[in-house]
Amino acid sequence: GAVVSQHPSRVICKSGTSVKIECRSLDFQATTMFWYRQFPKQSLMLMATSNEGSKATYEQGVEKDKFLINHASLTLSTLTVTSAHPEDSSFYICSAPSGGAWGDTQYFGPGTRLTVL
Amino acid sequence: DQQVKQNSPSLSVQEGRISILNCDYTNSMFDYFLWYKKYPAEGPTFLISISSIKDKNEDGRFTVFLNKSAKHLSLHIVPSQPGDSAVYFCAASLYSGGGADGLTFGKGTHLIIQP
Numbered sequence: 001g002a003v004v005s006q007h008p009s010r011v012i013c014k015s016g017t018s019v020k021i022e023c024r025s026l027d028f029q030a031t032t033m034f035w036y037r038q039f040p041k042q043s044l045m046l047m048a049t050s051n052e053g054s055k056a057t058y059e060q061g062v063e064k065d066k067f068l069i070n071h072a073s074l075t076l077s078t079l080t081v082t083s084a085h086p087e088d089s090s091f092y093i094c095s096a097p098s099g100g101a102w103g104d105t106q107y108f109g110p111g112t113r114l115t116v117l
Numbered sequence: 118d119q120q121v122k123q124n125s126p127s128l129s130v131q132e133g134r135i136s137i138l139n140c141d142y143t144n145s146m147f148d149y150f151l152w153y154k155k156y157p158a159e160g161p162t163f164l165i166s167i168s169s170i171k172d173k174n175e176d177g178r179f180t181v182f183l184n185k186s187a188k189h190l191s192l193h194i195v196p197s198q199p200g201d202s203a204v205y206f207c208a209a210s211l212y213s214g215g216g217a218d219g220l221t222f223g224k225g226t227h228l229i230i231q232p
């Protein structure tokens with residue numbers, strides 16, 4: 001299947017700093033990518049849809065000024081957690097759709113574990 | 118409001134037997150359903166999907182059944198193998214054929230295959 005990478009896989013930062021997470025589709029182009037967040041023992045929750053060449057769309061309750069998304073090219077989307085706080089500590093996962101037999105199938109990156117001290 | 122529900126947090130099955138994971142949904146607009154397998158600290162791995170126009174899709178040891186009237190789908194794994202032990206997520210999409218939508222996930226079922 002299609003391959004999606006994320007970098008970094010793990011980051012620890014101090015409260016108040018900003019952290020950038022990259023999501024890349026390695027062998028296909030993605031005009032749309034998705035960002036999810038997963039808290040311990042919880043489901044994956046969709047945060048936002050990243051659109052190449054246009055603004056991201058955010059799910060209800062997700063602060064767009066805190067979670068900045070830039071879809072710079074057809075293979076790269078970045079999520080920047082600005083002024084991170086301990087409550088932002090979570091597992092962030094991106095996905096990108098790639099054509100499947102009956103429609104788009106989303107392929108997920110390996111995730112980024114963010115810990116804010 | 119949990120639109121996709123996996124009511125069994127965990128399931129234990131003996132190796133070689135059939136594993137059946139269940140998923141219910143409430144939004145009748147969902148058009149496309151997927152199952153993912155996930156290990157801790159890793160991203161989900163796609164297993165199998167089904168469109169709402171189908172009631173069954175099979176891929177090797179994995180079969181997904183969809184009952185639209187009951188808003189219920191299930192994943193069958195047979196025979197179950199030790200490597201199948203993982204958390205399985207059911208996901209749904211409002212995919213309309215014009216592009217992909219963000220997925221709505223259930224909370225997952227931890228499948229444990231016992232030797």
